[in-house]
Amino acid sequence: MTPVARNRIIALGALLVAGAGLAFVAFGDIGENLVYYWSPSEMLRQGDKAYTATIRLGGVVQPGSIQWNAEHTTLHFRVADGVQEGAASVLVRSTETPPQMFRDKIGVVVEGTYDKSGVFSSNRLMVNHSNEYRAPKEGEDPNKWRETLSDATTASTGTGAK
């Protein structure tokens, strides 16, 4: 076999391996083992399995559920499947300062443990952002999120300026 023919066979073999690998990742349902977080309803469905292990819970902050206790510097809020009324939700307790965008209805991922009392103790609170980037609306000051941090109970979506 000439080196040219050999190289071409190597190329085809490598492309085949790469294609098969990609197909496996894309269509091989490995997503089942790649769950970055559980939604509240998924976590509640796990029953006893959800207790004590360190897990991630993701969803949106239920409107009106944020309670900040300045004395004990603890933050309570509910993470829900969605913003609609009656969506499954889980009470979360965090002792961390939340990121500046933390507010009602924003997407969050919390890392921690769930126990039988029905409280999820978070030791890492992450906020996720959508793929939307917008200029502030008339009269809005986007840098005010930082100030609302100290007063998380009233943190809202910022439409109060109108």
Added chain:
Amino acid sequence: MNKFIKWGLLVLALGLLGAGWWLGLAWAPPDREMGDVQRIMYVHVPLQWMAMLAMFINFVAAVAYLFKASWKLDSAAEASAEIGLVLGTAGMITGAIWGRPTWGVYWSWDPRLTSEAIMLVTYTGYLVLRRFVEDPEKRATWSAVVAIIGAINLPIVWFSVRWWRSLHQVQSSPRTVDPEMVLPLRVSAFGMLFITLFFMAVRYRQALAERQAEVALPDALPGDVPMSASHNPSKVA
């Protein structure tokens, strides 16, 4: 290389980057949710796009090398992998800097960040392999195989945010981004494209000179050894 093209490319790249970043920092509005932090988008996103582009060029050069061996293609593969790795690493660092104030963490093992990390490790491995193999032909062939298989990282990184749940948001589009933010992003992306092409051209010429020095007949040496090959004593001896 034509001096006009070489320096023209650099001037064009720096001009566009300067204009794009000025527009992004001073002219574009802040994001209504993130505030001024969002302006790092004009650095982070072009870096990641160009890293992807450079790594894709590496894949194309690797396939082309195996179909029609030439030192030019091997040099292009080496140059693009190196530049892709540098851009991707810078992209990851700027992403972490953006993540801390918005997500609350520099890093999390979400599918996008994890697949990106695997991609950077793959291209590091590719470059390590190239330096381990002495014989230029074996090096070119073996590394081309790694490049082809390693390229599956690109679609995985790109689609990771769509295939799996992640902390990282899905791709934005002009429909989800205000026009005043799209313009600085476009200008900076073109600036980043031209600086990528400039780096690529410089690095490609160096790689090609090294290859040619490596495969040159010993009796042609050492008189006409290019400077770039002089660190390879086994060939100079």
